[in-house]
Each structure stands twice: as structure tokens, then as C-alpha cells.
């Protein structure tokens with residue numbers, strides 16, 4: 419018996435953290451064991467790497483540095499947290515996974531997709547989400563939600579053009595892998611988005 423692996427993707431303020439609460443309640447109703455985790459992060463060491471990546475600093479961060487750091491954190495996350503949990507039959511819900519690298523480090527920072535493909539093939543083989551919920555929201559709306567949340571990090575300070583590239587990058591990935599992705603309209607009310615999430619969960623439950 420192997421658990422299901424779900425990742426949540428989307429820009430800041432799309433509602434990923436909110437979505438996790440909905441999924442958690444659904445899993446608890448069914449007495450399904452689960453692990454809630456996030457990227458970069460999900461293990462003590464990977465959380466330290468997260469702090470390195472997200473810290474505001476005067477030193478310019480090279481795109482390749484950022485890419486390798488998030489992949490290093492991901493490899494640690496997979497080996498220490500994700501694969502062991504799935505092997506025990508637990509469901510794993512991750513706030514972001516490899517798609518965020520294609521979008522933030524790839525499209526956002528201009529790293530060639532083939533480089534990320536190579537890292538994915540080398541290090542993530544056999545550990546891809548069963549389902550990726552893409553919370554899609556217009557950039558302005560996402561940013562206004564983040565502003566009211568009041569915990570900006572280095573990436574939140576990027577230009578609107580960067581965030582637009584992130585949004586369309588996610589949508590392109592979803593179009594490339596329609597079986598894995600579900601694109602949710604995250605501009606709707608919390609209740610409506612929760613309903614969209616529950617729909618996806620019941621579809622996934624049928625594949626058990």
C-alpha cells in the first residue's frame with residue numbers, strides 16, 4: 419500500500435496554505451494518515467536551506483545558486499520525508515514541489531528548461547506527485563492577498579512582470595501534463611475554492 423502524493427502550486431497569495439487546511443480536514447474525516455510539508459523545506463536541513471534561499475540580502479544571488487539550493491533541499495526532502503511517508507501508506511501534501519523550480523528558477527530566473535529536466539531526471543525519478551493542484555489567480559489579486567497577510571520575502575519583492583511570467587509558466591506546465599495537473603480558479607471565494615479542491619480529492623480517492 420502506497421500513499422498519495424499531492425503538491426500545491428501557484429504564486430504567492432494564490433491560496434496554497436489555505437488549501438492545505440481543506441485537504442487536512444478531508445483526510446482526517448477519512449482517518450487517512452498524512453504528512454503536511456512544504457518546499458523549499460520539509461526536513462530540518464531543508465528548512466535551513468529554505469532560509470538561505472528566501473533571506474533578503476545585499477549580495478546578489480546567482481540563478482544557478484538558487485536552483486542548486488532548492489534542488490539540494492528537494493533531494494533531502496524526498497529521501498527523508500516524502501518517500502518514507504508514502505511507503506508507510508501516508509498521504510503527503512506538499513506546499514510547492516518541482517514545478518516551482520521550472521517556474522521560479524526556470525522561467526523567472528531564465529535558467530534553461532533542459533537543465534531543470536536534467537536535475538529532475540537525475541534526482542526525482544520515481545517521486546513525482548500523483549496530483550498537482552495549481553491554484554491560478556490573477557497576479558494583482560494574489561499580491562493584494564499577500565500584502566494583507568504582511569510577511570513579504572525576497573520573491574514577493576519581484577516585479578509584476580516576474581509574477582506574470584510565473585503565472586503563465588505554471589499554466590504552460592499544466593497544459594503539458596494535463597493528467598497530473600488540476601488547474602483551480604483560485605480567484606473565487608474560499609468556499610468555492612474549497613469545493614474545487616474537494617472535487618479533485620474525490621477523483622483521486624477513486625483511483626485508490
Ligand SMILES: Nc1ncnc2c1ncn2[C@@H]1O[C@H](COP(=O)(O)OP(=O)(O)O)[C@@H](O)[C@H]1O
Pocket residue numbers: 428429430431432433434435436437563564566567604605606607608609611
Ligand atoms: N479564495 C480566497 N479568497 C480570499 N482570500 C483568500 C482566498 N484564499 C486565500 N485567501 C487569503 O489570502 C491570503 C494568502 O493566502 P495563502 O493561503 O496564505 O496563499 P499562499 O499560501 O498561496 O501564498 C491569506 O490571508 C488567505 O486568508
Ligand SMILES: [Mg+2]
Pocket residue numbers: 434435436513
Ligand atoms: Mg503559503
